[in-house]
Every structure is written in C-alpha cells, then in structure tokens.
Amino acid sequence: MTEGPPSVPPPGHPGPYAPSPAGPHAHPAPAGPYGTPTPYGPPPYPPPGAYAPPPSPGRRSRRGLWIGLGAAVLALALALCAGSLVVLKSYLDARNAASAAALDDKYSPIRQEKIEALLAAHTRALTERGEKAFVAPFDPTKKGLVAEQTSLYRNLSRLPLADVRFKYLTKSDFRPVGGGHEVDVTVAFVHRFDGFDLGPVEEWYRWTIVQTDKDAPLKVTRAGGFPEERKRDAITHYPAPWDKWRSIHVERTPHTLLIVDSSLRAAAQRYAPIAEQAAVADLAAWQAGGVSAPAPSGFVISLVKGRTELGSLYRTTKETPTESGVAIPVPPEGVLNSDEKGPVVGATRVVIDVRDAYHFTRGTRERQLNLFRHEIGHALVGNLTARAPGSHLLGEKETWVVEGFAEYLGHGRKPWLTSERTADSRAVIREIGQPYSLPGNLTWDQEDRVGYHYWLGHSAIGYLVERYGEQKMFQLVAEHYRSRKIGEVTQDVLGVSYEEFEKAWLAYLKAEVR
Structure with missing residues (x-):
C-alpha cells in the first residue's frame, strides 16, 4: 500500500495544496475562458466542519446592560410624562374654556350666535308666511310694539318681494338691565321688488334686544328706524x-x-x-x-x-x-x-x-x-350714481343736469319752450336780464327763482338735443351721474370744454328768448 503524505510537510517541501513551483520548467496554468485564474491561497474562513469551534468567551462588558436599563427607565418616564401632559392639557383647556366663557359673559353677555339665530328665524317666519312666529320675538307686554309688527307682517305679505332676509349689521355696547342685559342692534331688511328692482336693497332698523339672564330667550323691546333724525x-x-x-x-x-x-x-x-x-x-x-x-x-x-x-x-x-x-x-x-x-x-x-x-x-x-x-x-x-373717484363720498352732480334731464322727460321730450314754466321765466328775464351762466348748486334754491332755474336747466338739455342729438344728451347725463366732472364730460362727449358749451348755450338762449 502506498503511504500517505505526512500531516505537516517537511521544511522546503511543498504541501499538497501549495502552488505549482515557478521556474523555467514550470507550465503555466491553462487560461480559462475568463483569463488566467487567480492562484489558490489559504481560504478566508476555517475549514468546513460539522460545527465550528465557539469563540473564546473572554470578559463580557456591562455597557449594554446599563443602556438597556436606561432605555427602559426613559420609556417608562416618557409614558408617565405623556400621561401627565394629557392630564395637564385637559386641565388647561378646561381653564381656557372657562376663562373664555367668563370673558364672553362679561363682554358679550348676549351671544352673537343667538342674535343671528333670532334674525334667521324672523326671516323664515316672513318667507314661510308665519305671522305668529314673526311676532314672537317682540315683547308681548309691549302691546303697541306687537301691534306695529303685526301690521308690518301683513303689509309685507302683500308685496311682491324676493331675496328677503333680516341681516345683522352692528350693535351697541351692552347695558345691564335687571338681572340681564340689553343691546341695540342695527338690522338690515334686505329685499328686492320682483320685476322692478335691479338688485336687493336695504332698509335699516334699530332693535333693542333684551336677555333677562344667560339662559333666557331674546326679546325685542323696541323697534324703529336707523338712523334716527329729528332736527x-x-x-x-x-x-x-x-x-x-x-x-x-x-x-x-x-x-x-x-x-x-x-x-x-x-x-x-x-x-x-x-x-x-x-x-x-x-x-x-x-x-x-x-x-x-x-x-x-x-x-x-x-x-x-x-x-x-x-x-x-x-x-x-x-x-x-x-x-x-x-x-x-x-x-x-x-x-x-x-x-x-x-x-x-x-x-x-x-x-x-x-x-x-x-x-x-x-x-x-x-x-x-x-x-x-x-x-x-x-x-x-338713479342706479348710475357713483362715488367720487378715490372716495367713499358721492360725486357732486350739477343740479341743472339732474333737474333739466327730468324736466325734459317730464315734458314728454317736446321742445322746451312749450313748457308751462316759459311764461314766468320770460318775465324773470325781462326783470333781471339774461343769465350770465347756468345756475349753480349753491344758488339753485334761491327764493322765487326755483321754477326759473328748472326752466334754465331744461333749456340747456334742449340745446344739447338740438345741437348734438338726443343720444349725446343721454350719454352726457349718464357719464355725469357716474361721478365724472361736468367739464370732463363735455370734453369727452361733446368735444368742447365746459366754458365753450356754456357760452354757446347762452348765445342760443338769447336768440330763442328775446
């Protein structure tokens, strides 16, 4: 039998898995399909076996234990803290709600939502034809007030109204009364006459609303117009x-x-x-x-x-x-x-x-x-009326335009000299002479001259129609109602300055009225 190699080769002799010796007689390894193979060396892991030997236990560190214990303690603390925060938040929320309620009771003892609900119910009562519900908010001890509101309901029910509602606008400061409070509320009665108005309009009421305590229903003890003017x-x-x-x-x-x-x-x-x-x-x-x-x-x-x-x-x-x-x-x-x-x-x-x-x-x-x-x-x-440019105030209109236009339509668009005002106005001219200008807004209501001023305005509109045509006259009136100054309008619509227009009108008037 052949003796096998020793377990450890002697020095200088290759072992069974040593690489082939190099030298002139050595044969190169055959090239594989992917090039020269890498020489075998010692494997990077121990030789295979049923179970690899366990590593040496050595001394174990306690750092992981402390980290684990710390994490557990922290988790427990966070859980306890989270629970406390929930409790604290609930407590603070309750305190805030109580504070807000206290502030509401102090500064808004009659809640806005109750006022809005009252107005919504009032609207439904009118639109759904409920007289009893319409009158219900008004203090039954105020017999005159209840009678007025009953008449109001019956009158409104006879009208062809659309887009009807009672809408909150403003309120006054609250006033203590008895064990409760009262407040003045400005209410807009929004409505549109179906088939007549271009859009909804407002009429303003002032209601005094009373609440005897915070849980009591609201009652209206006074209802009138707003603003109130007497002087x-x-x-x-x-x-x-x-x-x-x-x-x-x-x-x-x-x-x-x-x-x-x-x-x-x-x-x-x-x-x-x-x-x-x-x-x-x-x-x-x-x-x-x-x-x-x-x-x-x-x-x-x-x-x-x-x-x-x-x-x-x-x-x-x-x-x-x-x-x-x-x-x-x-x-x-x-x-x-x-x-x-x-x-x-x-x-x-x-x-x-x-x-x-x-x-x-x-x-x-x-x-x-x-x-x-x-x-x-x-x-x-009227719907053309506009505010002055860049202002909330109405633009000022020349009264001679406003009233002269109405006189022109009132007279059926007939020649202005056929007006019944002509005889009296001729008498004024014979007395004081021809005018030097169209009447201004400040002098329009001068005593014993109002009818004469209406007639002069009518004559100016008549001149516009004769000289420029009726459509130009309508355009001038419409643009002036839209708050454009009369000088701008005459220039844009007629192509002349206001001074030129007025001078031409004066010459026309003098020629027509001698």
Whole structure:
C-alpha cells in the first residue's frame, strides 16, 4: 500500500495544496475562458466542519446592560410624562374654556350666535308666511310694539318681494338691565321688488334686544328706524310705506307698483294708468338714448295725502316740503362694506302728493303725466350714481343736469319752450336780464327763482338735443351721474370744454328768448 503524505510537510517541501513551483520548467496554468485564474491561497474562513469551534468567551462588558436599563427607565418616564401632559392639557383647556366663557359673559353677555339665530328665524317666519312666529320675538307686554309688527307682517305679505332676509349689521355696547342685559342692534331688511328692482336693497332698523339672564330667550323691546333724525332734513329710508301705514293697498301695472295707504285705494286705481303711461314713455326714451347701462324694468311709487306726509316717507324733514313729488334713492345690499367702486344706489322710490293743487286737485291729466314722468326720470338713472373717484363720498352732480334731464322727460321730450314754466321765466328775464351762466348748486334754491332755474336747466338739455342729438344728451347725463366732472364730460362727449358749451348755450338762449 502506498503511504500517505505526512500531516505537516517537511521544511522546503511543498504541501499538497501549495502552488505549482515557478521556474523555467514550470507550465503555466491553462487560461480559462475568463483569463488566467487567480492562484489558490489559504481560504478566508476555517475549514468546513460539522460545527465550528465557539469563540473564546473572554470578559463580557456591562455597557449594554446599563443602556438597556436606561432605555427602559426613559420609556417608562416618557409614558408617565405623556400621561401627565394629557392630564395637564385637559386641565388647561378646561381653564381656557372657562376663562373664555367668563370673558364672553362679561363682554358679550348676549351671544352673537343667538342674535343671528333670532334674525334667521324672523326671516323664515316672513318667507314661510308665519305671522305668529314673526311676532314672537317682540315683547308681548309691549302691546303697541306687537301691534306695529303685526301690521308690518301683513303689509309685507302683500308685496311682491324676493331675496328677503333680516341681516345683522352692528350693535351697541351692552347695558345691564335687571338681572340681564340689553343691546341695540342695527338690522338690515334686505329685499328686492320682483320685476322692478335691479338688485336687493336695504332698509335699516334699530332693535333693542333684551336677555333677562344667560339662559333666557331674546326679546325685542323696541323697534324703529336707523338712523334716527329729528332736527334736520335727512334721507333715512325709514319709514317705508309698509312701516308707516297700518294697512296698505297695492296696485300693480306692467311697469309700476303703487303702494298706498288703504284709504287711498281709489286714488291708486285712478292714477295707476297715468303712472304706467309715464313709465312706458321714459323707458322708451332710455332705450332710444342708446346708453349702455341697465335700467329698472319698473318703478315703485307711493301716493300720499299732503306735504307733511310727503316729507315723512323714507325720510325726515325739518320743515314742510314745497315740492309736489320726490324720488328717493335707497342703498343696495352691502353698501356699508363696499369699496369706493361699489354701487351706492340700489333703487329709487317715487313719492307723489295727490293733494297738490297744481297737478291734482286743480290740475289736468297732462300735468299729472308730466309729474310722473319727471320723478320716474330721476328713478330711471338713479342706479348710475357713483362715488367720487378715490372716495367713499358721492360725486357732486350739477343740479341743472339732474333737474333739466327730468324736466325734459317730464315734458314728454317736446321742445322746451312749450313748457308751462316759459311764461314766468320770460318775465324773470325781462326783470333781471339774461343769465350770465347756468345756475349753480349753491344758488339753485334761491327764493322765487326755483321754477326759473328748472326752466334754465331744461333749456340747456334742449340745446344739447338740438345741437348734438338726443343720444349725446343721454350719454352726457349718464357719464355725469357716474361721478365724472361736468367739464370732463363735455370734453369727452361733446368735444368742447365746459366754458365753450356754456357760452354757446347762452348765445342760443338769447336768440330763442328775446
């Protein structure tokens, strides 16, 4: 038998796995398919066996133990801390809520959400035709107040209203009363006359709301207009016909809505055809004028008995008015929050005194038609009214433009010299001579000259129509209502300065009236 190699080769002799000897007689290893193979060397790991011998245990470090214990303690601490934070947060939230509630009780004892809910319920009562619910918020011990609100509900129910709602605007400081509080709230009655108004408008009420304690229901103890004016002439938009009269009568035509006290029912039926004729004529004139601006499709008109009543509908007057009719602008919804480019007139309400001697008790149908056309003429262009550029204030309009235009429409677009004012105005010219200019706003109401000034304004509009054409006249009026200064308008629309226009008008007037 052949003896195997010793387990450890003698020095100088290669072992069984040693590389082939190098030298001139050595044979190179055959090239494999991927090039010369790497020489075998000692394997990087121990020779295989059933189980590799375990590593020497040596001395074990306790660092991991302490790290593990520290992590466990930290986790426990964090868990306890998190629980404490939750408890602390809940405690602070409760304290904050209590503080907020205390502040609310102190500075807002009547909650805003309760006021809003009351107004929403009031709106539903009107739109859903619930008289009992409409009157419910008002203090039942105030018999007069309840009667007024009952009449208001019944009057509003007779009107063709759309977009109706009662909306919160502002409130005063709270006042303690008994064991509770009261506050004055400004309420906007938002509404639109369907088929007449271009958009919703506002009428402002002032309600006094009382809450006897924080859990008690709200009660309204007073309701009136806002702002309240007693010592000067002011347009307050209150009282409207539905506020002023205990019972109203409504007479409707295709283009007019007459709202009158029930005692004037016969008068409304008598004058409604004249009002309709006037509205149709003015709307036709507007369409012929070619102005690119929307106009109302109809007009809301009230008839009153006497000058005192004329001065107390939609406004207050310190002295008894002298006019026979008036056109009163009412604000659009949201006017208090709009910017300088927002609209300032939402609609115009016409009021006519049917006891006026010149037009009615001793007047003719033609005079009545002239009056309706005149006031509807104001309402026709009222929505164009704008603020002065860069301002919240209304732009100032020349009165001769405003009233001259209304006179032109009131006179049925006929030549201005056929006006009934002509005879008296000729007498004024014979007395004081020819005018040197158009009447200014400051002198317009000069005693014994108002009718004459209306006539001069009418003559200027007549001159515009004769010299430049009716469409140019309408364009000039519309642009001036939009708050453009009269000098800018004459230059842009007519191509002449205001001084040149006025000089030409004076020459025209002198030639026509000798």
